[in-house]
Amino acid sequence: MALIGAGRIGKIHAANIAANRRLSLACVVDPFNGAEDLARAFDTTAADVDRVWSDPAISGVVIASSTDTHLDYTLEAIRAGKHVFCEKPLDQDVARAARVDEALVGSDQRVLLGFNRRFDPNFAALQRRLAQGEVGRLETLHIISHDPAPPPATYIKTSGGIFKDMSIHDFDMARWLLAEEIESVFASAAVLIDPAIGEAGDFDTAKVVLRTVSGKLCIISNSRRSGYGYDQRIEAFGSGGMIRADNKIETTVQKWTEVGAAADSFQNFFLERYAEAYAIEMDHFADVIEGKALPLADQRDGTCALVLAEAADRSARTNQVVNVRRSDLA
Amino acid sequence: MALIGAGRIGKIHAANIAANRRLSLACVVDPFNGAEDLARAFDTTAADVDRVWSDPAISGVVIASSTDTHLDYTLEAIRAGKHVFCEKPLDQDVARAARVDEALVGSDQRVLLGFNRRFDPNFAALQRRLAQGEVGRLETLHIISHDPAPPPATYIKTSGGIFKDMSIHDFDMARWLLAEEIESVFASAAVLIDPAIGEAGDFDTAKVVLRTVSGKLCIISNSRRSGYGYDQRIEAFGSGGMIRADNKIETTVQKWTEVGAAADSFQNFFLERYAEAYAIEMDHFADVIEGKALPLADQRDGTCALVLAEAADRSARTNQVVNVRRSDLA
Amino acid sequence: MALIGAGRIGKIHAANIAANRRLSLACVVDPFNGAEDLARAFDTTAADVDRVWSDPAISGVVIASSTDTHLDYTLEAIRAGKHVFCEKPLDQDVARAARVDEALVGSDQRVLLGFNRRFDPNFAALQRRLAQGEVGRLETLHIISHDPAPPPATYIKTSGGIFKDMSIHDFDMARWLLAEEIESVFASAAVLIDPAIGEAGDFDTAKVVLRTVSGKLCIISNSRRSGYGYDQRIEAFGSGGMIRADNKIETTVQKWTEVGAAADSFQNFFLERYAEAYAIEMDHFADVIEGKALPLADQRDGTCALVLAEAADRSARTNQVVNVRRSDLA
Amino acid sequence: MALIGAGRIGKIHAANIAANRRLSLACVVDPFNGAEDLARAFDTTAADVDRVWSDPAISGVVIASSTDTHLDYTLEAIRAGKHVFCEKPLDQDVARAARVDEALVGSDQRVLLGFNRRFDPNFAALQRRLAQGEVGRLETLHIISHDPAPPPATYIKTSGGIFKDMSIHDFDMARWLLAEEIESVFASAAVLIDPAIGEAGDFDTAKVVLRTVSGKLCIISNSRRSGYGYDQRIEAFGSGGMIRADNKIETTVQKWTEVGAAADSFQNFFLERYAEAYAIEMDHFADVIEGKALPLADQRDGTCALVLAEAADRSARTNQVVNVRRSDLA
DSSP: OEEEOOSHHHHHHHHHHHHOTTOOOOEEEOTTTTHHHHHHHTTOEEOOHHHHHHOTTOOEEEEOSOHHHHHHHHHHHHHTTOEEEEOSOSOSOHHHHHHHHHHHTTOOOOEEEOOGGGGOHHHHHHHHHHHTTTTSSEEEEEEEEEOSSOOOHHHHHHHTOHIIIIIHHHHHHHHHHHOSOEEEEEEEEEOOSOHHHHHTTOOSEEEEEEEETTOOEEEEEEESOOSSSOEEEEEEEETTEEEEEOOOBSOSEEEEETTEEEEOOBOOSHHHHTHHHHHHHHHHHHHHHTTSOOOSSOHHHHHHHHHHHHHHHHHHHHTSOEEOOGGGGO | OEEEOOSHHHHHHHHHHHHOTTOOOOEEEOTTTTHHHHHHHTTOEEOOHHHHHHOTTOOEEEEOSOGGGHHHHHHHHHHTTOEEEEOSOSOSOHHHHHHHHHHHTTOOOOEEEOOGGGGOHHHHHHHHHHHTTTTSSEEEEEEEEEOSSOOOHHHHHHHTOHIIIIIHHHHHHHHHHHOSOEEEEEEEEEOOSOHHHHHTTOOSEEEEEEEETTOOEEEEEEESOOSSSOEEEEEEEETTEEEEEOOOBSOSEEEEETTEEEEOOBOOSHHHHTHHHHHHHHHHHHHHHTTSOOOSSOHHHHHHHHHHHHHHHHHHHHTSOEEOOGGGGO | OEEEOOSHHHHHHHHHHHHOTTOOOOEEEOTTTTHHHHHHHTTOEEOOHHHHHHOTTOOEEEEOSOGGGHHHHHHHHHHTTOEEEEOSOSOSOHHHHHHHHHHHTTOOOOEEEOOGGGGOHHHHHHHHHHHTTTTSSEEEEEEEEEOSSOOOHHHHHHHTOHIIIIIHHHHHHHHHHHOSOEEEEEEEEEOOSOHHHHHTTOOSEEEEEEEETTOOEEEEEEESOOSSSOEEEEEEEETTEEEEEOOOBSOSEEEEETTEEEEOOBOOSHHHHTHHHHHHHHHHHHHHHTTSOOOSSOHHHHHHHHHHHHHHHHHHHHTSOEEOOGGGGO | OEEEOOSHHHHHHHHHHHHOTTOOOOEEEOTTTTHHHHHHHTTOEEOOHHHHHHOTTOOEEEEOSOHHHHHHHHHHHHHTTOEEEEOSOSOSOHHHHHHHHHHHTTOOOOEEEOOGGGGOHHHHHHHHHHHTTTTSSEEEEEEEEEOSSOOOHHHHHHHTOHIIIIIHHHHHHHHHHHOSOEEEEEEEEEOOSOHHHHHTTOOSEEEEEEEETTOOEEEEEEESOOSSSOEEEEEEEETTEEEEEOOOBSOSEEEEETTEEEEOOBOOSHHHHTHHHHHHHHHHHHHHHTTSOOOSSOHHHHHHHHHHHHHHHHHHHHTSOEEOOGGGGO
């Protein structure tokens, strides 16, 4: 395996490759972020990206570099005959992202797109039990996804906006759980947390209503700041009851005093909350490389989530329901 | 006190009047529903409604008759100089309901409108702690209100529709907690539970997004059937955290077996879930009669909730955001 | 009904008699505690105790006076042909308490002893589900019973000691749930909270191990001060799992902040925690008077709990296991 | 590092050594249990134990072989100048185990004894917060430790009995949390689960009361079969409230149906429940080897727990309180 990108998320992937007995880390590529340090920590070498494309021993590439490089690296990796595990999004532009689809035509290569939440054991159990009909036929879905604290305004400017940067995970989760085509999107968004986010042209708070072709309804709640840690919850209402996944808590310790029972803190952010998910995702990539599984999320899932994000953005800015064209979500 | 209406909710009020040491039940009026039985059970007499208007010893009237009689009884009671505790709604029609406002001009009489949830100790504590700033400034609000099981289609036909019949409580709760004027309403609704409800021209499932003038957002989720009892939950997200009220459970008993911990059932429906609220509400009416308090919810709150319900209905039927005129919510 | 004793617990019983449609309060007797005020509040009269014995319209007597008067009032009430609902204990002395048993020989009169916890809906549900075999055959039992705050040392002096005053409820609960004869008692007790309690010759903290004839084991934990409200929990471990009853909490409101989720306070003390139990207990007394039920707890249950309390006290003072004579618990 | 013992727990330690960047696994020793397979899985070699003693590159030895070999391997490792991480117990015999103490006199080598629960993040957080005085001064302690299902009777015969085999972890936890010398032990034990365990001369259910010199009380509850997974809970009652650690649950998923809310299963057994603890323990051993920390639990802690286990066994068999000699716990 080669790893492109030695930043925060690259480090996570490096550790998970190292800890996975089916994978070994051939090299780390990063012209900017200290590939050497990361390579040394995992007993491997820093390398130029051309080494990755030309080394036949490298069968898979993990792309964890900055977002604007995802698409080019992915297309090069496909040309070089590698399987790809790319952090989301492939690109901020739907039309450009579609080029990955074309590049894969007629190929056995696979692109695993990093929708890490599908690999979280809690959400995965919820999806499995829902699909098995434990609460009957799904009717509506509530997804809460609030970050602990807002990013700096500088990040906001290159983020693509709350819907492409943050809600996109929730759109993917909604598609995965609803298991049905989405017909329309309504979003109401506001700047309630940080005026600088508004000045950057973005929102910091949003509520989205998705509607599927059969009338199933899904609510997504997004906030850039919860004030109480990373809030990642899902409730799925079915004809036979409800199934939900709750937040993870640091420890099981509780303190009881005269003001009542106090639980420990909620896990704070994605590196911690989804630590297990990242390891399982990497193991799944090993399965994909070995031909034992198709990617649980691929480039088309990325495109569909992006289409919904764009529709939500348009809805929030026009205050109107936006219909999603069937062809966009094919 | 006189009680008009000896049905299900009338019986609750009769018991709460009897148990309240500050109130006594002078008579029960109900031409249809066995006023005699109820009167006998509480050591009082059945009476004709004219007796109520003419008896100077009766200072308050509780109106718990069928919805289409609420307005006329309320207006007559006002004319007769009584204080009124009327079950919601005053009327299904906003313009007609406004006549109560006119009738009260220049009077010291009060109309307490039966938005029972404001009296629930859980929601009341949430409102108080929110208003005290325990989680900072309120930003968004989630209200879940799902009934255990759908009513018969015959009920649906005269109910006024899901928004006026069911969501109206949630619109009132939203107004109370948001404490700010609502600017627009979006509703997406569907028939997912019982086709007969659709044939009656109504919906059985709805998600509503309210937006206040300052951009605060509120989601309301309604369903005519939860499959797991009466689901009545609120989450209020503020700048300093979140405060929530959860469902009530029959007992604190849990069973632990190899499939895990199982709690006892959720309380099933409103007579049980809001039993305490009804008693507190009646005690509050005693305060209102004695001039110690203004009604926590009055005819204007009823009108405002009705305006929101009509806006939601229009939104659901047109698939567009409906702006609420400031004058309607004055 | 006549009520003897107008103190804190007498007031509770007066209200429950008044609210019970099958019962009416004929008079209140209390030479010391303002029987007049209480009588007036419930539209009845204060009376001399002789009036109670001689009035044939009074079929039941509720004895809520000071502990040292329980036995004499109970015996007089039996002689006068009344049914008795007496707060526990009948007497601090096992031999004297046994005189109630003798007095009832050949009579249809009943003594309901005020072990209020048996009437708590949570513990009653636990008992019923346990008896129905929901977790198989009962093996061991844990009872936690900690008061919010210690009583003044003056109370301690006349209380009979922690085992007769406090643990006695737990001994009764243990007997009820174990449904089997107890063979031996071991208690380890200490003064950890208030030295004044130790100076009064009593303990403020105790752990008790009961053993039944078939080897079932029960742990009781007592403390005069929890620091977090009234801690009243039971866990029953069976061959097929565990069933437990947890503490009651003031409201369902939770606050989520960066230190985690905080629930509302635990209900603080017995008047609040067992409010429902007292009402149900009084309704049960109506059943007993009407011959529809035998007392759920009677004078023999009182004696058995007292025997266990004495055994625990002896064990704590000698640091030895105390065997309970079969004849004492017959 | 050398690993002695390639069984179930040896495999855990091998994986944790491999995943720890500060440690490397030099060889695996096991004459019986397929050292080769385990060595191959972790890219190392199987070896004879003499190789371990003579290889100067090996600074630490992990002993995870059968209990009857612990003492000899530990003494040999000490003679060979290695640091030792030995699974508990060093030996079933207090006097023999004391030989490790003697062997270490004048040496800088350390013995880390495998009381894995001290490394569990939940219990470690509880201990830290308790020691920091979050609930004031500790008064009493409840430890629940129930296995999911009983071992086969063949295991029982060589196990040393429930107190040395199972409760010993709880005695260590009690000592760690009480942080005070224990004065006496009372145990009541029974055969309630499997008669074969009784025929093997052992108990399957026990309740133990420990008392410290200052009168602090600790209850330990042990059962060989819970029926609902691995039950590992602690409650510590202090002068300012209570702090507790609860069971871990497989996922955060809950299902709500008409019978109420059902959580996911409790984690079933120690390999899963203490997976994190084993990894942290191994990292702690790296600290010990590097001289950065003293063992959190050492041979003397092993001896003290063993003394308490023997006292509990004697108490259960004689039905008397057993005083623990101060010299045994020095």
